[in-house]
Amino acid sequence: MNIRLEKTEDYHEVENLTREAFWNVYRPGCTEHYVLNQYRTNPDFIPELDFVMEENGKIIGHVMFSKAEIILDDGTSLPSWTFGPISIHPDYKRKGYGLKLLQYALEKAKEMGIGLIQMEGNIEFYKHAGFDLASKLKIHYHAEPREAEVPYFLAQELIPGYWGNREGTYCPPKGYFVADENPVAFEVYEATFPKKEKAFQEGQLPQFCQSCGMPLTRIEDCGTNADGSTSFDYCQYCYKDGKFLQDCTMDEMIEHCSQFVDEVNKNMPQPMTKEEYKLMMQGFFPMLKRWKK
Numbered sequence: 089m090n091i092r093l094e095k096t097e098d099y100h101e102v103e104n105l106t107r108e109a110f111w112n113v114y115r116p117g118c119t120e121h122y123v124l125n126q127y128r129t130n131p132d133f134i135p136e137l138d139f140v141m142e143e144n145g146k147i148i149g150h151v152m153f154s155k156a157e158i159i160l161d162d163g164t165s166l167p168s169w170t171f172g173p174i175s176i177h178p179d180y181k182r183k184g185y186g187l188k189l190l191q192y193a194l195e196k197a198k199e200m201g202i203g204l205i206q207m208e209g210n211i212e213f214y215k216h217a218g219f220d221l222a223s224k225l226k227i228h229y230h231a232e233p234r235e236a237e238v239p240y241f242l243a244q245e246l247i248p249g250y251w252g253n254r255e256g257t258y259c260p261p262k263g264y265f266v267a268d269e270n271p272v273a274f275e276v277y278e279a280t281f282p283k284k285e286k287a288f289q290e291g292q293l294p295q296f297c298q299s300c301g302m303p304l305t306r307i308e309d310c311g312t313n314a315d316g317s318t319s320f321d322y323c324q325y326c327y328k329d330g331k332f333l334q335d336c337t338m339d340e341m342i343e344h345c346s347q348f349v350d351e352v353n354k355n356m357p358q359p360m361t362k363e364e365y366k367l368m369m370q371g372f373f374p375m376l377k378r379w380k381k
Contacts, residue, residue: 089185090142091192094150098140099128102150102175107281109175114293116286116320119267120173122274124152130263132156137171137197141189148177149189153197154263156206158227160256168204169197170260190217194246203250206243206258219244222258225251230259268377286320297323298377299332300345301369321377338379342369 094102103121110118127133132155141149151174157165171193176186194217197205206222207214222243228234229241234257241258245251267274288295288305295304302323304310311322314330326333334341346366353359360368373379 089188091139091189092142093135094138094140098147099125101147102140104281105147105150105177106173106175107284108178109181110173111284112287112289112292115295116288116292117278117284119274120175121281122267122277123264124150124173125277126266127152127154127263130154130261132261132263134169136200137193139189139193139196141176141185143180143185148180149185150175151189151193153193153202154261156258156261158204158206158254158256158258160254166204166254166256168206168258169202170205170207172207172209172264186213187216190214194218194244198246201247203247204243204245206241208240208260209242211239211242214242217244226255227251228255228257230257268380271377286318295320296376297321297326299323299326299379300341301372301376302326326378332378338373341379342366342373345369 103125106124107118107121110120112118128135128138134153134155137151137153139151140147151171153169153171156168156170158168159165171190174186174190176189194205205219206227207219209219211219211221219242221237221239222229222241223237225243225245227241227243229236229238232238232241288307296302297304297309298321300323302309302325304320304323307318309323311319311324311327312329313319316329319327321327322332334344336344343366346362346369349360349362349365352365
């Protein structure tokens, strides 16, 4: 086993490795390989912490790091860092390679003076590399209530005392959302790889229609693209043959969806009124692809 810095000639191989490692894991398909592709020219990218892992001369793993920041409660910001994607080829998963790669990279980060790492992941794996819930350090996640103990938001102080007795809020660097912000460019990039079938499978993050917020859990829930293929972004009630079925504003869509509050309440621990449901959608809908701009 050998761990070294990534070289320019490794780029496509590493991006394909990342695609293989993440395909259908967190969502149907994946976008992590495009994030990596775009991040190498991002000023937040840290080339000194861009590592590949080899076994018998074959690249089987990769990890990259990024600059980040925490907005402290007094309004100032504190430099911080994050990492990911971290990828291990499917043939080598659950054999300890990922942990060895991460521990090596974290030690190099510490040597560079990097004091604090936040990331999103499964604590059952990352606790073995020294991570714990970020809430224990009073580091809040931007998309969750401040009082929440967010189970997937983790942190580790690499240099003791770096964080101190502070309190603040972390937001992932914008570079991680490049595929959502540039969907056409992502599809052009994705077309340069061998075709793979997207699928719903157990363990994925919740998927929602990016127009009306309807949960997507089956192929039958999904709409269709212009070429007749399945759209994993939009439901069958919003999207067909590459076109939206309703010509409406976001507020009109919210008003339309609010009539189904009784159906939504069947899966809620505490029922909502129609007005409460509309208020929730007003906070949620601006994050959906159709309404972002």
